[in-house]
Amino acid sequence: MSHLGIVLTGSPFDSERWRTAYEIGRSALERGHEVSIFAYLDGVYVPMTDQHFEEAAADGLYQKMPTKLYQELLDSGAEMFVCGLCTDARSVDTESQIPDEITVGLLPDLADIIGEADRVISL
Amino acid sequence: MSHLGIVLTGSPFDSERWRTAYEIGRSALERGHEVSIFAYLDGVYVPMTDQHFEEAAADGLYQKMPTKLYQELLDSGAEMFVCGLCTDARSVDTESQIPDEITVGLLPDLADIIGEADRVISL
Amino acid sequence: MKKSVAVILTRAPYGRIHLSEGLRAAGGIAAGFDHHDVTVIFAEDAVYAAREDVDREALNMPAQITDLKANDGTMLVDRSAMEVRNIDSQEIMDDTVIVSASEVTESIQDAEEVLTF
Amino acid sequence: MKKSVAVILTRAPYGRIHLSEGLRAAGGIAAGFDHHDVTVIFAEDAVYAAREDVDREALNMPAQITDLKANDGTMLVDRSAMEVRNIDSQEIMDDTVIVSASEVTESIQDAEEVLTF
Amino acid sequence: MIYLVDKPHEDIGLRTARGDPEAIVVLIQDGVFLDPDIEGTVYAVERDTEVRGVTLPPEIEPITYGELVDLVFETEVKTFL
Amino acid sequence: MIYLVDKPHEDIGLRTARGDPEAIVVLIQDGVFLDPDIEGTVYAVERDTEVRGVTLPPEIEPITYGELVDLVFETEVKTFL
Numbered sequence: 001m002s003h004l005g006i007v008l009t010g011s012p013f014d015s016e017r018w019r020t021a022y023e024i025g026r027s028a029l030e031r032g033h034e035v036s037i038f039a040y041l042d043g044v045y046v047p048m049t050d051q052h053f054e055e056a057a058a059d060g061l062y063q064k065m066p067t068k069l070y071q072e073l074l075d076s077g078a079e080m081f082v083c084g085l086c087t088d089a090r091s092v093d094t095e096s097q098i099p100d101e102i103t104v105g106l107l108p109d110l111a112d113i114i115g116e117a118d119r120v121i122s123l
Numbered sequence: 124m125s126h127l128g129i130v131l132t133g134s135p136f137d138s139e140r141w142r143t144a145y146e147i148g149r150s151a152l153e154r155g156h157e158v159s160i161f162a163y164l165d166g167v168y169v170p171m172t173d174q175h176f177e178e179a180a181a182d183g184l185y186q187k188m189p190t191k192l193y194q195e196l197l198d199s200g201a202e203m204f205v206c207g208l209c210t211d212a213r214s215v216d217t218e219s220q221i222p223d224e225i226t227v228g229l230l231p232d233l234a235d236i237i238g239e240a241d242r243v244i245s246l
Numbered sequence: 247m248k249k250s251v252a253v254i255l256t257r258a259p260y261g262r263i264h265l266s267e268g269l270r271a272a273g274g275i276a277a278g279f280d281h282h283d284v285t286v287i288f289a290e291d292a293v294y295a296a297r298e299d300v301d302r303e304a305l306n307m308p309a310q311i312t313d314l315k316a317n318d319g320t321m322l323v324d325r326s327a328m329e330v331r332n333i334d335s336q337e338i339m340d341d342t343v344i345v346s347a348s349e350v351t352e353s354i355q356d357a358e359e360v361l362t363f
Numbered sequence: 364m365k366k367s368v369a370v371i372l373t374r375a376p377y378g379r380i381h382l383s384e385g386l387r388a389a390g391g392i393a394a395g396f397d398h399h400d401v402t403v404i405f406a407e408d409a410v411y412a413a414r415e416d417v418d419r420e421a422l423n424m425p426a427q428i429t430d431l432k433a434n435d436g437t438m439l440v441d442r443s444a445m446e447v448r449n450i451d452s453q454e455i456m457d458d459t460v461i462v463s464a465s466e467v468t469e470s471i472q473d474a475e476e477v478l479t480f
Numbered sequence: 481m482i483y484l485v486d487k488p489h490e491d492i493g494l495r496t497a498r499g500d501p502e503a504i505v506v507l508i509q510d511g512v513f514l515d516p517d518i519e520g521t522v523y524a525v526e527r528d529t530e531v532r533g534v535t536l537p538p539e540i541e542p543i544t545y546g547e548l549v550d551l552v553f554e555t556e557v558k559t560f561l
Numbered sequence: 562m563i564y565l566v567d568k569p570h571e572d573i574g575l576r577t578a579r580g581d582p583e584a585i586v587v588l589i590q591d592g593v594f595l596d597p598d599i600e601g602t603v604y605a606v607e608r609d610t611e612v613r614g615v616t617l618p619p620e621i622e623p624i625t626y627g628e629l630v631d632l633v634f635e636t637e638v639k640t641f642l
Contacts (some may be wrong), residue, residue, distance in 0.1 A: 002634045004630070004633070004634075007478055009381075009480065011134060011137065011165060012135065012213070013164060013165055013212070013213070013262060013263040014137060014164075014165055014262050014263075014264075015261060015262055015590075016261020016262065017258060017261075017590075017642060018592075019261060019263075020589065020590060020642075023608070023626045024626055024629065024630060026626070027625075027626040027627040027629070027630045028630045030627070031627065031630060031631070033630070033634070040384070040388065041136060041137075041380060041381070041384055042134055042136055042137055042165075045213065046134075048213070048214040049214060051211075051212055051213065051214045051216045052210065052211045052214075053211065053212035055306075055309075056263065056266060056306045057268070057306075058303050058304075058306045058308070058309070059301075059303040059304055060266075060303060060304045060305060060306040061260070061261065061304065061305075061306070062212075062263075062306070065212075069216070085176065085178060087372060087382075088175045088176065088227065089136070089174055089175065089176035089179070089185075089188075089380075090135070090136070090168065090171070090174065090191070091171040091172060091173045091174045091175075091220060093220075094169070097214060097216075106391070107387070107390075107391025107392065107394075107395065107454075108391065108394075108395050108396065109389060110388065110391060110392060110395070110396070111391060111392045111395020111396060111397060111589045112395060112396060112397075113475055114366060114368060114392060114397070114399060115364050115365065115366060115395070115396065115397035115399065116126070116364070118634060119476075119633050119634060119637070119638055120476040120477075120478070120638075121480040121565070121633070121638060121640050122157060122476075122477060122479050122640045122642065123458075123640065123642050125553045127552070127553075128456060129547070130360055132363065136379060136380040137379050137380075137381075138378060138379055139377060139378020139379065139509045139510075140378075140509075140561060143378075143508065143509060143561075145551065146527070146545045147548065147549060149545070150544075150545040150546040150548070150549045151549045153546070154546065154550070156549070156553070163267070163271065164263060164264070164267055164363075168472060178387070178423075178426075179380065179383060179423045179553055180315060180423075181420050181421075181423045181425070181426070182418075182420040182421055183383075183421045183422060183423040184377070184378065184421065184422075184423070185380075185423070206299075209267075212263075219294065219519055221275075229274070230270070230271060230274025230275065230277075230278070231274065231277075231278050231279065233271065233274060233275060233278070234274060234275045234277070234278020234279060234280060234282060235278060235279060235280075237249060237251060237278075237279035237280070237282060237359055238247050238249060238278070238279065238282065239247070241553060242359075242363070242552050242556070242557055243359040243360075243557075244484070244535060244552070244557060244559050245359075245360060245559045245561065246360050246362040246561050254492070254560075256489060256492070258568070258591045258594075259613075260591070260609070260612055260613055261589075261590055261591070283506060289492050290489075290491070290492065291591070294594070294613065297614055298614075298616025299613075299615075299616075300613065300614045301611075301612050301614065304612050324492075331594070345497065348499065350492075350495075351495060351496045351498075351499040352499070354492075354496045354508075354558060355481070355496065355499060355500060355558075357502065357558075360558045360559055360560075361559075362489065362561060363560060371573070371641075373570060373573070375487070375510045375513075375533055376532075377509075377510070377528070377531055378509055378510070400605060406573050407570075407572070407573065408510070411513070411532065414530075415531055415533075416533025416534075416535075417532065417533045418530075418531050418533065421531050441573075446583060448513070465578065465580065467573075467576075467577075468577045468579075468580040469580070470574060471573075471577045471639060472562070472577065472581060472639075473638065474639075477639045477640055477641075478640075479570065479642060480640060
């Protein structure tokens with residue numbers, strides 16, 4: 001078993017990085033690896049609870065919202081942090097809008113992931 | 124008196140469009156014009172209440188957060204809409220996280236602004 | 247007041263919401279009280295989205311295009327942007343019209359308002 | 364485990380948070396438990412931010428750079444990105460080191476991890 | 481007509497402006513780094529040039545947001561941001 | 562070493578890969594539109610090519626996320642996204 005670190009900086013609607021991070025993270029978990037995700041900058045918008053967007057469902061990218069896909073990662077054992085300064089700046093309420101499994105962290109957590117993971121991918 | 128419409132699609136931290144929209148809107152209001160802003164896509168993150176980011180204050184761009192600057196626009200009489208589908212998709216709680224002066228609207232409101240404004244700027 | 251509006255799509259289609267939501271805005275503007283005249287222009291990296299081989303369902307395009315067409319909106323594709331990206335005319339969907347760079351310029355000039363996504 | 368980390372800044376500095384927050388991340392990584400070796404690379408449009416004429420206060424850079432330097436981080440500027448943008452060596456701040464394209468390549472190659480902002 | 485031009489939309493923005501003999505180009509945000517080869521008047525938003533430490537060539541005039549608003553109501557505006 | 566390359570960071574990504582005789586380039590997201598002129602192995606993420614309707618040239622191999630993860634743990638990875 002190896003350990004993959006992922007740094008995620010893009011918002012759910014402005015780039016594909018959130019989706020790529022999900023796909024890579026899921027594949028790594030399925031292969032029995034450990035996954036740690038650090039959400040930084042607009043990446044903290046990604047795992048927010050209660051995203052609804054029926055109009056964009058179709059068969060498309062938002063058929064399952066980032067809320068759902070990241071909850072799946074958490075349920076499969078991914079470790080995840082959101083940068084607390086970033087959530088404060090963006091008025092994301094970490095109590096009510098970030099899943100309980102996610103740790104509100106700071107840069108030392110990112111430094112630790114970099115030190116502990118076998119590989120880090122920056123998205 | 125003329126009427127300026129502004130369509131805002133960028134988030135507060137990923138591009139400068141929110142700031143440009145503020146500056147142009149403020150100047151138009153100071154000159155006695157009417158200003159209507161339609162926040163669409165990640166633009167709905169811009170006027171969210173309770174943004175805090177002491178670390179980025181300095182003399183810089185976030186010395187006054189988007190929360191504050193857009194509240195100033197509202198206090199000066201700007202009319203503002205956020206796209207309700209966009210807030211739902213982003214899990215923005217319009218009750219608690221969007222100022223009361225802002226109308227949660229839909230595309231017909233954008234169509235009206237385009238029809239009523241003398242000029243429309245898209246940011 | 248009814249106006250002519252150009253909606254310019256500029257971004258690569260996949261992984262972000264701009265193409266689908268730009269089209270939705272175009273349809274919504276055309277369907278509004280004033281029934282604005284809306285021309286959608288696939289420009290820059292958005293020309294990738296006008297290709298037949300694109301999975302429109304996966305881009306949430308069909309409903310938006312139906313709404314736009316129902317309100318007499320038109321869709322233009324910038325040939326000069328296609329050329330830069332080695333996209334051939336045969337690759338482009340039938341429900342769009344391929345136009346030259348100068349026709350793109352003209353249709354932006356003629357529009358009373360321009361929105362960019 | 365202590366690692367060497369390259370933090371590549373790629374975006375134009377003003378109006379978005381990436382430059383300031385990329386530098387803050389670099390400093391935070393250097394200051395962490397492992398005291399990683401951090402090299403910040405001003406590349407692409409971020410070379411604009413390495414110019415003396417830039418208002419560093421307005422970009423919230425000073426505190427971040429102080430933290431980075433206090434933890435032995437270094438800042439490189441990609442000369443090839445400067446050339447494309449007509450930026451002269453004299454315009455670049457003293458606390459950064461201008462390096463050639465191949466030195467940039469080498470320092471990215473040598474780094475065990477790469478983060479891009 | 482006014483053409484508000486930012487990077488990275490300068491290609492379509494300037495191309496459109498070139499077709500207009502009465503074009504007024506206003507460089508805004510990162511657009512102030514551009515030095516467009518174009519007939520007609522070119523402005524750059526003063527605040528955006530200042531904060532970026534950009535020295536404008538003599539043929540490009542600085543413009544304040546207030547002046548820009550006046551200009552926008554005098555003629556039509558096309559935005560390329 | 563693996564170079565994960567997306568647009569618009571292809572310049573610095575491919576430039577870095579060119580200096581490595583054992584480079585494995587993996588095109589990802591909008592990077593699958595690229596056709597890089599480079600020695601060595603080039604992959605493109607399968608899902609990203611499919612959804613974009615991109616037909617890969619014969620010298621570019623599709624790769625699944627799972628295969629990419631395996632590859633990443635076999636060698637080092639540099640990301641240019």
